């Protein structure tokens with residue numbers, strides 16, 4: 369009979385935590401009196417910063433975005449809040465799609481306006497806001513609204529005016545300068561409204577921009593990722609029959625029940641609202657150039673070791689993924705022994721190692737995500 373000379377020890381190595389990329393938002397409150405209110409200010413600022421951090425973590429980009437905060441206290445108007453990105457200067461002979469300062473900075477690291485704020489957020493505190501995570505039915509979800517607004521500053525925004533002109537007054541039919549989002553602006557059947565020469569199709573714009581509810585009518589977004597996330601169909605954008613400046617074209621379609629509850633609808637009601645981007649909204653962000661953080665949890669597995677007379681059986685159980693099985697006699701010099709793959713949840717993977725009866729050394733095993 370063989371004596372067991374091998375000390376078997378379970379040693380699970382976890383992968384080093386990676387520093388996660390994120391877009392960080394920094395706020396200048398100096399022009400936002402309501403945010404500096406001695407009593408209410410701290411809660412308001414904390415809620416804005418929490419919402420911005422939630423949104424920033426969606427992106428696999430490293431950037432620091434400076435937003436200038438303004439505020440008002442108007443209980444009569446129906447304005448809740450707004451946000452914008454500054455626009456970079458473009459050369460006189462440039463025509464095409466130009467990202468805002470915020471988007472350009474996130475995607476390229478270039479801060480085209482230097483030390484000036486990259487954009488702004490404005491909040492009307494005359495509205496009944498709820499700043500925490502238990503939103504009353506008769507109050508507006510402040511954090512959800514801030515996520516929505518900052519997404520506009522990030523680039524979820526059309527730059528086309530009601531008459532089809534761009535920001536420089538270029539009429540339809542002539543090469544213009546448009547937002548990156550506008551690259552994917554289309555009519556109800558998904559035909560792009562801006563052509564290869566960066567000219568807007570005037571008649572198609574006039575018909576779609578106030579066309580009404582999707583999917584039969586109105587503006588759509590035809591980016592490849594967005595369409596894939598929407599069953600192969602272009603995604604309806606808000607196109608009410610009466611143009612609404614700032615709302616038309618820059619939101620998902622409130623008049624299409626299939627999009628109900630999504631973050632980027634034009635209107636919001638009181639009560640808790642979605643703070644999590646839908647697959648369609650994430651896909652739109654990918655279409656306009658962003659890489660999003662992976663939402664899959666890192667693989668982890670535990671290792672169990674069974675010994676028979678002639679064999680050591682190493683078995684891993686855990687989340688799907690490939691794991692390197694390492695072996696060591698001193699817990700510091702690890703040699704890869706084999707790779708095991710857990711193909712789906714609930715299954716295990718095993719490796720049989722012939723028992724070395726001549727070794728007097730202790731032997732350790734580990735499993736670590738590949």
Ligand SMILES: [Zn+2]
Nearest residue numbers: 516520619634
């Ligand atoms: Zn909006």
